[in-house]
Amino acid sequence: MDKVSRAGSYLYDYDYDSNGILVRKSEGSADSGTLLRSSSYEVDPNSGLPLAYTLTEQGRVVQRQEWTYNARGQTLTTAQIDPASGAARITTQRYCEDADVAAGVCPLAGLLLASIGPRKDIADSTNYSYYLSDDPGCGLVPAVCSYRKGDLWKLTDSLGRGTEYLAYDGAGRALSTKDANGVITDYTYNPRGWLSAIKIRGTDASSEADDRITRIDYWPTGLAKRVTQPDGGFTSFTYDAAHRLTDITDSAGNTVHYTLDNVGKRIKEDTKDASGALKRTLSRIYNELSQLKTQATAAGDPTDLGYDAGGNANAVVDALGVATQNNFDPLNRLSRTLQDIAGIKAETKFEHDALDNLTKVTDPKGLDTKYEYNGFGDLVKFTSPDTGVTAYTYDSAGNRATQTDARGNTSAYSYDALNRITKISYPTSSLNVTYTYDAIQPVCASGETFGIGRLSKMQDGGAITQYCYNRFGDLVRKVQTSNGKALVLRYDYTIGGQLQRMTYPDATVVDSVRNAQGLTIELGVTPLGGSRQVLLSNASYYPFGPAGGWTCGNGRMLERRFDLDYRPQAIQDARPGGLEVGFGFDPAGNLTALTPASNSTPEISLGYDALGRLTALKDGGTGTLIDGYTYDATGNRLTAKVGTATQAYIYPTTSHRLSAVAGVARTYDASGNATAIGGTARQYTYDTTGRMTQARRAGAITMNYRYNGRGEQVRRFLGATNTYTLYDESGHWLGDYDTNGVARQQAIWLDDLPIGLLTDTTKLYYIEPDHLGSPRVVIDPARDVAVWTWSLKGEAFGNTAPNQDPDGDGAAFVFDMRFAGQRYDAASGLNQNHFRDYDAATGRYAQSDPIGLAGGISSYAYVGASPLQMTDPSGLAAVSMPMPGPSMRIPVGNPLVWAALGGAAIGAGFNAGYEYFSGGSSPGTDLYDWTHPQASTASGDGVSDSVRRNAEYDAYKEVQRAGYQRDPDPCKELRNRIEFLKKINKMRRAWDLAWPNPRWPGGRHADVISKDEEALRRLEQQYREQCSNDCP
Template sequence: MPVTVTEPGRVTSYTYDSVGNALSQTVTDTATGGVARTTSWTYHPSGLVATETAPNGAVTSYQYDSAGNLTNATNALGQVDTYTHDGAGRVLTHSAPNGLVVTYTYDARGRMLTANQGGLLTTLTYRPSGQVATASLPHGHVVSYTYDNAQRLTGWSDNRGNAGTYVLDAMGNRTREDLRNAQGQLVWRLARTINSLNRVESTTAGSQAATTYGYDANGDLISTTNGLGQLTQYGLDALRRVQGITNAEGASASLTHNALDSVTQASDFKGVATTYQRDALGNARAEASPDAGTQSAQYDALGLPSSITDALGRATTIVRDSLGRPTSITHAGGAGGTGGTGVASQTTTLRYDLPGSAYNQSGQPNASKGSLSEIVDASGHGRIVRKTQQLKNGHTSTVGYSYASSGQLASITYPDGKVLQHQYDSTGQLTGMLWNNQPLVSGITWNPLGQPTGWTWNLQGSQGSSSLSVARSYNTAGQLTTTDFSSYQYDAAGRISSLTQKLWRPASTSASATTVSQATSTWTVQYSPAGRITSFNRTTAANAAVDTASFEYDANGNRTASTRNVAGTSTSRTYTADPGHNRLLGFEQTRTAGSNTASTSVAYSYDAAGNQQGDGLHGYQYDSQGRLERVTLGTGAGASSVQYAHNALGLRVFKTDVLAGASTTNTNTTSKAGQPRITLLGDEDDEQDQEQNSTNTPSAQGPGSLLQDAKNFWLRLWSPQTDSTQAQGRAFVYAEDGSLLGEYPMEANPATAPTKGAQHIWLPTANGPMPIAVVGEGRQYAVHADHLNTPRRLTQEDGKVAWQWAYSAFGEEAPTTAATRFTSATTNPTTGSTAVPLVQYNLRYPGQYFDEESGLHYNHFRSYDSKSGRYTQADPIGLHGGFNRFGYVGANPLKWPDPLGLAVKCETIAKIPLIGDIQNCTEDGTTPTEQDALDAKRMTDRELDRACKANGYEDAHAFKRDLGLDSKSDIFSDKNGNLYSGPRKGSGTPQYLHMNDRGIVPKP
């Protein structure tokens, strides 16, 4: 048995007892100061582990019965998990510290028949040959499985009428998978070809062209080619680690590793390098980037961050309990606010479950900072039943949840007392929603992929009532093709190549008329080989181009130029970017209308951490956590402003009204006499007359972002620091998935606030929550959403369209409303009115909320600028979000969302209970799931066994079978616990299947 393992920069030593049990493992960092971390074990006389002591001194103890079955596991906080067993050693009951009891039953062959989790019953039946025949879930969904003569899974069917079939080759690989609905229609198809080495050679989704994969002589992935023949190549070093990526445009990015396989340098496609100093555990002690500055971190005995210093020199200190969970996070303040104001220090206190009867103490704050707190009450199943949010000004909002006996969400009680009820059929499928006991959405239908195919809105209120039915169609690749207001066509690489949208407009050119009419607009889209949008052109039915937009980029996806031609006006921008980083320094703009031409210059400014401080129109100030806390409108001491506050989940919970400065200042500067107005690209209404240059750019020095893992970003809480400003503003309340539930003005009581605010209603879908209705100003509106769950139209109670958001390449187009006759700066006439009430609706791309005061889209952890198609801050998670820290979804918002403002979210095409998720991720190697896949390591047999059992699989074979993997595949895991499939042998990681989006439990 090994006693000492010596590696460059790291020594691992072991001690054993007389029978060979490991007594201790000590990892010593010989490169950065000799820090040692020791894990130790003690044993019962039987040889079973009695205690495990973590490097921080936390002790977990285990007790067993006379047969060696685990009966108790007590963690370092005294929380106890208790188990009972039958005579064969099978678990009969598991009692969690919070009182939840799970019971199991078995047949005579030892196979599990039932699992009852506190009343939620799952039942399995078996074939005589031993395979699972049926699985019944607590909510009534039953899946039956079919097998061939070789006892291989060949298909399934359920009690909803859906069915899936698998075609297998001689090695058991799935060469085709089909899903059909209750009418027998093909809904989804995935075909694979397998090469002579039993590796996936190509995949074809639906009727798209095939994506092919190339391998080297070791069987490691070295290339992918999409359906358009665009090639991405991967260079591997002698240890089979990815050291280079060359995209379809010929640009290359590189990774450098140390002897312990940790990345020490990453150079993007532009050649901008980020360097890392690593310790023996692979932790980044320092990160240096031209985009986000230099940041450093210290780690505790568990290898978790204990102190993080940002590029502005401010330290964040993290105190943790014995389980490693943060209990206190202090962000140091200091100078750096706009106009010389200071940035306040902030401390968040976090409270978790307690042992014994106090495990889930009701009414106690789970997170607090000063007088701002959140109280979360959970059921024994861990489901949230009540959440109370209290702001510093005393404004309190409470959201309640109830659940059906099947465990499904039954209702949501909003802060004003209104109740949204969910209705399900006997198979557990959502079929309708009631708002305050009245039908709101009914007749919801779904395809086997979990995608909604139709429903009916039942709207009623002061504007009248109406019943609106809609249908949605998808192709066999799972892509949306038609809705009630739009249609989509896709190219061979699965990207939207053209789309149509039914839009309302003035019916005549008379400025005094009030009539409107509907017409269909068609857009065609072109992309660079790297998948970035390069043109977005709108045509009329006569095929004459009436609105064109084009975009150019550098090698790393930074926009270098854009041109917009619409309504006889041409607007061109040329952006300036320093070759040594990815920050945009500003732009030069020329606008030509007829014979008039005007030019302007705008300079951007940043702090050391990569936070934009000024854009020529606004100044931005950030708090000590790097969150946008203030926007100033204009410049000078008299500039007005808006302030913001964020909670522990990084969600913005408060926003003030516009606050006047020391003196009144008109922030809409008119142009020089004799010159036409200068309009920012795409939206004259949003950013009006301006004459800007580098001399009137705000010079505030805001604080920077933090170098910390995703866990820490979900543990922050902030409260407004000022006094009377809190009396004028709006509170925001969110669901547990981060969806906005309501926005409530401060001057209103929560019980009556919805008459002045808005409450949002969401339909849960396989690809995330979709806005389906909103109740605001005492009225009900149907929300019509597109393929990304982006709202595009609002219909009021009498069936009239009240609001619409036309497509544009990056969301830069401003919505139009029926109240203003759907007019804009590019329509004829440009102004108008009707009798339809005005509605202001601020949801945009998934996770975004439009801020009129800044023109930015609040996007949870950052703000998105639709005019430049990028974020105003460097990515808080660094290069884990892609090689461009400022980029938004690879410059293709038609295909990808980023709900958190951190990284591209893989599109989940389907969530099939007991079968698995079907996901679609990008292929350019720059998005988080792709980059993590490149860094992923093959799981050891022990790690895979733990992962399988923790996720309810009997063994790795069952795991691979349910996820559609061939038997020769290995399982890889990245640092976040995400799973990927890859060929057996070597450490290369082909990215043809990203297997989950939540991570395994526990992480290996």
């Protein structure tokens, strides 16, 4: 049989055998009739199980997968084969057989005993052990039956560490487990079998007072009604009659309300505080195909989208009328983007291989970035006009084994049996990084020894860092030792796992007082031997949004106002010297005015080109140009007018490396790292890891640098003088310490905002950050005056030096924080920005982006040339306004909670990959997924897999929600349970075997399928023993 289907310009050709089984699917162009790739399927005619899958591109085999099975139809081997090399990655499953049962190895034939991975250099297996008989208590009256024959007893990983299942209920649900650290977790269920509580037990087995308990309540429909955190904070969910999420409410009464259309699309989102005042809103319009047509801001400023016949977003028009055109190839993959089609015409082209891997990007300058892959889809060669050629190799499990950069430096990677990275070896062995797991470190005190399954030590060219954990897995102690100097950082937590107290290396304690939502409302600072000082109090927050302000310890108040899009409206400290600024935006969301906080009259006007790149800073009153910038289509700065001088920026035709500014030459190494500015005036040396290791001026060394295995610069030294630097686990700078380990400056944070500073005299200062988290004012609370300012109205890319003596007392206050994640380094003249070094004078990085084009089409540009709207704390990728959208306190790291909630069972959370569980991301974030679409896997009938996936999942939820039918006859009820489990597993298997692109990628249900099959076999065995010899 044959079926040909067209969706716009896309052609699909299906071939079936005489039994109606699909044996080949071909895809191509309907316009030319050309078939570009073909997927062939070999299926066992008796069982219907897949035997092999082959993907060919114009007759050339590019991918193959093979499966084998035992007589029971259980998967024995799964093989991925690279057709070019013949290499195979084989995963093997081993099951309990009759001989094993007779030998007492396992209780029931068909139970999974081991899953053996593809690695041959180590024992790469996960092993399963089962209870061989019923709990002796099962025979008592009344019965105390913790487990039955065939229940899973232990799950043991490749390192021999296990999770033990201590008890089950009568329905086979786990009641209690013990992890490799010896920590007990108990589970309770409501009468309908839904998980109602997860209790991670404390040290007192007789009480729940020291347990971390998360509780889940449900509506009668099975949808989550409330999730309550261990500290009592909760989030509630409300649904309409169609079981669609309509409202989210936190324990303070803040709400997010969704207005839905008839098919469940969110056409309006309103966020309100506890009094019912509207704080954030947005609206959407969908077309008749339920595709997003328009998304509008609170003011009604629209972004419009159009689609081709294949359902791809091929047109985007912003509120200023700037249009972007997207083109897609015959396989529904993005092939071209033309931004500002009526003006700049920035054209970017994309090419893909038969496996949908991106193989080439041609940027607006016409330069190619190329990617080459093996048959497993691993990147083996990366060719960039900026960083040259980088080559990669992989081990048999797909872990990266080596990486060789354009300078010829090869780094080698080692992994343990769990595929955790254990070592990175560089040509300079002193820079090697080793990662140690599971081992309790000698610095860990009692109660801090729960390190199994966690990183316990990191040794690198910059430091030795040791980690200690409590029984809940929280990091409670970090000891960083550089050059023999140990810096100890300690964390303490609330019962809900929220940070309660930090103890800095100089023994200063910063404590956090939190409200019911877990948000910090007060911070206190207690120096060693001193009394507690209030740093801030009365902190307020927008519902599910950013901080709205606080009161400093000396009574100063910092107010942070946001509009109905959660864009900053004003930041104001009304006292003399305080930060005071307002913000104005154009309809497209560009920040166009800096005003006084109390009115909208611009002091500074900002202009942008059609791609959102900053082009002008003007005097708000006169319109006189202060600073101006121009760019090429890729985003490289071409000119800069700063003050009265206009500087020309020169680039070679073959790369984006800046070769000269105003006649001052710059040079680079083969990997695109800047090595010199102005000849010997400024020079930089890089080590074999690719990081800047030395700065020189006029040939003289000005500073040396060392980094840890997290990429953090932890040591600077010149001669015998050292500065050691410490960061928290979010990458925030915490402090600098001198040669003797004595604190020089230490920062205090409120989430991602720096709000306090301790100096070497343990004197406390207040920091007032701007809308992006950059410090703009430092206040001396004792004198109530500003001692340091960095004007937001200065040069936009940060090239204005701070005022270190605004109070005029003749004492310079040196403070090196700049844009978020950056610290100015006088020795290099650059801002250290975690993974890179930023040059504020040019608005560019000195190195190409380590993550390549994933960080933007211009790999040297800072935040897309929009420094007052975006920030880059890591030096890898821009983070844009508005502030992150609503979020709720759900323990997302706990898969059992998600399992209990049924994933999207809390509502339309993952709706077509667009409307987010968070309660509404920013419009810019939402639209990114539409303007930068992934490869489509639309079927021949034109229905996209996202639509199919949602429909299938809705059907699955209905089956799961209905459950199995209860019956007074235990045999009938057991039969119903078996049929129910078969139906659920059949649906999961169908998802995971949807060739060639499963709608649920990565075989995500494999473990669940395997466990359910084990449960099914146990139930069938129980049925045969208790009810009948026949399988139901």
